[in-house]
Amino acid sequence: xxILVDESxxxxxxxxxxxxxxxxxxxxxxxxxxxAAGVTPxxxxxxxxxVPVFNTIxxxxxxxxxxxxxxFVPPPFAADAIIDSxxxxxxxxxxxxxxxxxxxxxxxxxxxxxxxxxxxxPNCPGIISPGKTKVGIMPGPIHxxxxxxxxxxxxxxxxxxxxxxxxxxxxxxxxxxxxGDPLIGTTFIDHLKRFKEDPxxxxxxxxxxxxxxxxxxxxxxxxxxFNKPVIAFIAGQTAPPGRRMGHAGAIISGxxxxxxxxxxxxxxxxxxxALNLGALGETVQEVMEKx
Amino acid sequence: MKLHEYQAKDIFGKSGIPIPNGQVVTxxxxxxxxTQIINGPPWVVKAQVHAGGRGKGGGVxxxxxxxxxxxxxxxxxxxxLVTPQTGPEGVTVNQVLIEEGIEINREYYLSMIVDRSxxxxxxxFSQAGGMEIEEVxxxxxxxxxxxxxxxxxxxxxxxxxxxxxxxxxxxPFGALRALMSVMANVYKIFMTLDCTLVEINPLVLTKxxxxxxxxxxxxxxxxxxxxxxxxxxxxxxxxxxPLELMAEKxxxxxxxxxxxxGAMVNGAGLAMATMDVIKMAGAEPANFLDVGGGAxxxxxxxxxxxILKDRRVKAILVNIFxxxxxxxxxxxxxxxxxxxxxxxxxxxxxxEGTNVKEGREILRNSELKFLVARDLxxxxxxxxxxxx
Numbered sequence: 266x267x268i269l270v271d272e273s274x275x276x277x278x279x280x281x282x283x284x285x286x287x288x289x290x291x292x293x294x295x296x297x298x299x300x301a302a303g304v305t306p307x308x309x310x311x312x313x314x315x316v317p318v319f320n321t322i323x324x325x326x327x328x329x330x331x332x333x334x335x336x337f338v339p340p341p342f343a344a345d346a347i348i349d350s351x352x353x354x355x356x357x358x359x360x361x362x363x364x365x366x367x368x369x370x371x372x373x374x375x376x377x378x379x380x381x382x383x384x385x386x387p388n389c390p391g392i393i394s395p396g397k398t399k400v401g402i403m404p405g406p407i408h409x410x411x412x413x414x415x416x417x418x419x420x421x422x423x424x425x426x427x428x429x430x431x432x433x434x435x436x437x438x439x440x441x442x443x444x445g446d447p448l449i450g451t452t453f454i455d456h457l458k459r460f461k462e463d464p465x466x467x468x469x470x471x472x473x474x475x476x477x478x479x480x481x482x483x484x485x486x487x488x489x490x491f492n493k494p495v496i497a498f499i500a501g502q503t504a505p506p507g508r509r510m511g512h513a514g515a516i517i518s519g520x521x522x523x524x525x526x527x528x529x530x531x532x533x534x535x536x537x538x539a540l541n542l543g544a545l546g547e548t549v550q551e552v553m554e555k556x
Numbered sequence: 557m558k559l560h561e562y563q564a565k566d567i568f569g570k571s572g573i574p575i576p577n578g579q580v581v582t583x584x585x586x587x588x589x590x591t592q593i594i595n596g597p598p599w600v601v602k603a604q605v606h607a608g609g610r611g612k613g614g615g616v617x618x619x620x621x622x623x624x625x626x627x628x629x630x631x632x633x634x635x636x637l638v639t640p641q642t643g644p645e646g647v648t649v650n651q652v653l654i655e656e657g658i659e660i661n662r663e664y665y666l667s668m669i670v671d672r673s674x675x676x677x678x679x680x681f682s683q684a685g686g687m688e689i690e691e692v693x694x695x696x697x698x699x700x701x702x703x704x705x706x707x708x709x710x711x712x713x714x715x716x717x718x719x720x721x722x723x724x725x726x727x728p729f730g731a732l733r734a735l736m737s738v739m740a741n742v743y744k745i746f747m748t749l750d751c752t753l754v755e756i757n758p759l760v761l762t763k764x765x766x767x768x769x770x771x772x773x774x775x776x777x778x779x780x781x782x783x784x785x786x787x788x789x790x791x792x793x794x795x796x797x798p799l800e801l802m803a804e805k806x807x808x809x810x811x812x813x814x815x816x817x818g819a820m821v822n823g824a825g826l827a828m829a830t831m832d833v834i835k836m837a838g839a840e841p842a843n844f845l846d847v848g849g850g851a852x853x854x855x856x857x858x859x860x861x862x863i864l865k866d867r868r869v870k871a872i873l874v875n876i877f878x879x880x881x882x883x884x885x886x887x888x889x890x891x892x893x894x895x896x897x898x899x900x901x902x903x904x905x906x907x908e909g910t911n912v913k914e915g916r917e918i919l920r921n922s923e924l925k926f927l928v929a930r931d932l933x934x935x936x937x938x939x940x941x942x943x944x
Contacts, residue, residue, distance in 0.1 A: 340782075341782060364779045365779060366750055366777050366779045366780035367670050367777050367779070368677075368750055368777070370675070371670060371677060371707045372707060374675035375676075375706070375708050390879075402849075402879065404878075419823060419825020419826065420823050420825065420849065420879070421821075421822050421879060422823060422825030422829055424909065425826055425829075425908075448670065448675050472825070474825055477672045478672070478673065498829075500825045500829040500832065503835045503840075503841055504828055504844070505813065507641060508811055508844075510811065510827070510828050510844055511825075511827060511844070511846040512824040513778075515828065519689065519690055520693065541833075541933075542832070542833055543833065543935075544933060
């Protein structure tokens with residue numbers, strides 16, 4: 266099994282006629298993802314890579330029965346696109362867009378409280394259930410089906426980790442990039458709860474970074490309720506305070522968000538924290554063999 | 557984007573938050589004139605720099621004679637101010653704010669942020685004003701009160717009451733209305749100007765129950781600048797590191813650090829992790845550089861040039877996990893940089909992912925001298941050899 270997306274996933278790409286949208290539509294199709302529709306207002310009736318384009322999400326739902334959206338629209342319009350997808354009742358919304366204003370995401374978060382849609386991102390690589398479907402921009406070939414779940418705030422760092430896992434023969438059930446922004450739709454705990462119920466997932470790799478307290482909150486949850494092995498890695502031990510390290514959410518401010526505090530909280534909860542990224546794969550292997 | 561205190565106070569003044577009378581000067585001879593317009597003594601002379609902790613660094617002076625205003629201004633202008641938040645080299649003071657001194661009876665702390673856990677705009681209020689709020693949070697967190705605002709509803713009077721009546725003792729009756737008005741205005745500014753922070757520390761109460769914002773900090777969400785164009789005029793590029801400014805021009809995410817191993821990486825998380833790898837190998841990173849997912853050959857070339865402009869750099873580690881950014885594009889960019897600038901330090905290259913074979917081949921066929929690392933472990937070993 267896997268969580269949130271699988272063979273039954275029918276994707277609508279929002280912003281499909283843009284450069285990024287079109288390129289990744291092609292990449293997703295190549296991976297085997299069912300991209301059933303695209304949406305670009307004013308460009309309905311066209312086709313991109315053989316995928317029909319609609320003017321609105323509602324039309325895409327009606328005509329093609331899509332249930333998951335993947336958003337590539339530019340930052341000023343991305344919040345609108347998320348709320349549009351949620352209003353149309355899509356189950357999962359993956360927002361790749363980087364650079365959405367924080368106050369737009371405040372609005373989105375407030376709206377989503379009363380909706381059943383699951384938002385992944387923004388500012389993320391997306392979600393992949395290897396061998397089944399990929400909704401996002403991660404390189405498909407480095408993944409392989411298997412027992413490990415990956416939840417990460419980063420993009421390329423996740424590719425690095427997945428590559429190491431695949432390299433030592435540990436495949437993945439589902440890998441989720443939850444996003445590098447300060448406000449994101451779903452965080453570690455939301456997905457840990459799903460992985461807990463997924464019989465195929467035997468262990469979880471959690472990749473955090475400086476900024477906020479999501480890792481500390483995850484540590485509490487894992488200690489109290491999670492029943493599978495978790496291996497964590499935290500990026501940014503050498504990051505200076507007060508500086509935004511690339512990701513809008515990666516900032517140590519007001520004494521909060523330090524890598525050290527996160528590592529301590531995770532270790533105190535009995536979680537193995539890999540300090541050496543180069544040897545993360547081996548660390549995961551050791552922990553999984555012991556369990 | 558950070559605003560200067562005087563810029564933030566200008567916004568406060570226009571929004572109805574009381575501020576002391578004051579004037580910004582950029583030369584000492586303007587200071588004499590300022591003392592004639594502004595009530596005093598005493599006067600407060602404040603260096604205008606973005607870095608916090610100005611008081612501790614000697615950037616705020618309280619003076620009692622007009623000639624002292626001039627000498628204080630003279631001593632601050634052009635000075636390299638070192639505060640707990642700047643590096644050891646400090647920041648140059650280009651502007652000074654001269655203000656009337658306000659007699660303080662009580663000091664409060666007031667700020668607004670977006671709380672990450674609840675995704676709500678949140679007001680923070682404390683009676684322990686005038687101190688570093690981080691210190692208050694660490695020592696006596698019960699003094700810090702928070703009020704989450706429902707964004708669908710907006711600011712309500714009860715939000716202010718919840719904060720004010722939880723104080724022990726509560727503010728004097730005559731001051732309540734003024735404080736409530738400041739709070740409502742802070743919320744309004746925060747929401748209309750796309751702020752990530754509005755902070756008043758201290759917000760003071762005088763003996764005659766008047767309220768003043770004695771300090772002002774306003775940070776704007778960089779991602780919202782596309783719809784806050786008039787605020788762009790308030791940007792002060794002199795506050796930024798020249799190399800960071802240059803990187804910004806080429807859409808590169810570069811932050812200068814104190815070490816001597818340069819790093820060029822794609823992706824913010826991997827870039828941070830690469831800095832950590834350098835540290836674990838016994839060296840110190842000279843920079844954070846995320847060239848991004850879709851970097852062009854030209855951007856890579858510029859990235860290498862910027863790293864090399866930092867004369868402390870003794871070696872460069874290039875760590876690329878090709879996804880959208882293909883390894884061959886990266887390799888071409890590095891080779892092009894070598895043709896333009898002499899790469900005077902060892903170059904350690906670790907490539908993986910999309911088009912890795914082509915990338916490695918381009919590097920091999922160039923006249924460039926470089927060390928290849930097959931994985932991160934090997935990259936770390938090579939870095940450690942450079943520093944030993």
